[in-house]
Amino acid sequence: MKSVHPGLLLSFKAACQQSSHTITTPTKRKPASDCDEVEDAEIQSRQATLEEAFQPKSAKKRLLPLKHVDSPAFIKLMRCVSPEHKVMCRQTLSKRLQARYLEAKEKLVAHLMTLKAVCTTADCWSARGKSYVGVTCHWIDPKKLKRISVCLAIRRIFGRHTYDLLGKTLESINMEFGIDDITVLTLTDSGSNFLKAFRLFGAHGTETQLETDEEEDDDAVVGTDLEFLLLDYDDADDRYKLPWHCKCVAHLLNLLARKDAEKALETPAFKLASDSALTKLQSLFNKQSRSDQQSEKVKELLGVLFVIPNATRWNAWYDAICHVKKIAEGKNGRKNLKSVCEALKVTPLNSTDYQFISEYVEVMKPIAIGLDLLQGEHNVSSGNVLPSIVVIRNSLNSLKRNHLEGANQLLVALTLVDALLAGLEKRFGNLFNVEHFQLAAVLHPQFKFNWLGNSEKDLKLRKK
Incomplete structure (x- = not known):
């Protein structure tokens, strides 16, 4: 200051002396009880945010196993990140996942009841020694004129993939979601078990659009239900109720x-x-x-x-x-x-x-x-x-x-x-x-x- 701004040196010293005699008034602190309430509210808010971050939706998106939250490495990490918070255990996460599923299912069923027509797709497969049937549902949003698609169910099935087992499973899923009367079409691959199920139990009045004399699918496993053979063919039509059927065009191109x-x-x-x-x-x-x-x-x-x-x-x-x-x-x-x-x-x-x-x-x-x-x-x-x-x-x-x-x-x-x-x-x-x-x-x-x-x-x- 002395070498660069010698003309301002006296003014600077006077300002320093004046500030040294100035008495600062301390700010009034809140009562201890008020601070505790604020801190508790902040902790609860952060705890809720932490729980929301590990909700089933988050685990589902990352395809993580539920036991991930119980792993020592994960718990140690969260203690370092936020030691005052608690991460939910696997049992709690599982219960909340089930609750979220039931809530989403109720909303979906309520929405499906407002629709006039939907179509579904169905598939059957085996993985790691277990068999499953998956069903998806599709419709046009009447307001946005946009196609909406959801997964209705992925069900475990036991035994051979027989046509009557597939017919029973598909009918139960349609009735469970209340779409048995509004499903206009079900799309499947060319597996002979699916074709036979819809030929016997499907809606009549129109033939399967892509039906040919040859039923083929390398993965198809067709069994015979002896009890079903004892029924009259006319009675077989009423055993299960399925909608009209159509083969998947993409699957047919694969076969081509x-x-x-x-x-x-x-x-x-x-x-x-x-x-x-x-x-x-x-x-x-x-x-x-x-x-x-x-x-x-x-x-x-x-x-x-x-x-x-x-x-x-x-x-x-x-x-x-x-x-x-x-x-x-x-x-x-x-x-x-x-x-x-x-x-x-x-x-x-x-x-x-x-x-x-x-x-x-x-x-x-x-x-x-x-x-x-x-x-x-x-x-x-x-x-x-x-x-x-x-x-x-x-x-x-x-x-x-x-x-x-x-x-x-x-x-x-x-x-x-x-x-x-x-x-x-x-x-x-x-x-x-x-x-x-x-x-x-x-x-x-x-x-x-x-x-x-x-x-x-x-x-x-x-x-x-």
């Missing part, structure tokens, strides 16, 4: 790509090319998935790992083949793949194998795109079904036409195109005669009549 495509193997040239390429790819996938050392070797040589396909979903296998095709088309792709095959002791892919992979991806691409669209969760409705099938059929016909005209020769996969076209007609041909799907497609603002061609059948549908 898996089952119907196998008809192409009847051609020796295609079978030879398919067995050679797919066997080598499967060997590469197995080597990578079963050994960490070989997985690291693949990463080192390719820079990426192979996409390992799922055993139950065809589109996962398609994605794995697409990934191999992408690697092969990259810089030094085939050379690097050969190095991987040699390192993993797998017979290297040859030019015929790469030709098969390229044509397979090209032919199956329309089905993969349609499958991704139809199994989407949002912005998909029954109005997308017929236009999607038409696009797939037109794409396959275009590939066949280009081959015949010499524009794009298919050296090995032409028989695959024929097999897929035959499968489309078998599985979806009758669907074009179902009025519900016709109206849904025509009334869809994205499609209207644009998906219809100039064939005699399409012209009749336009006039209709």
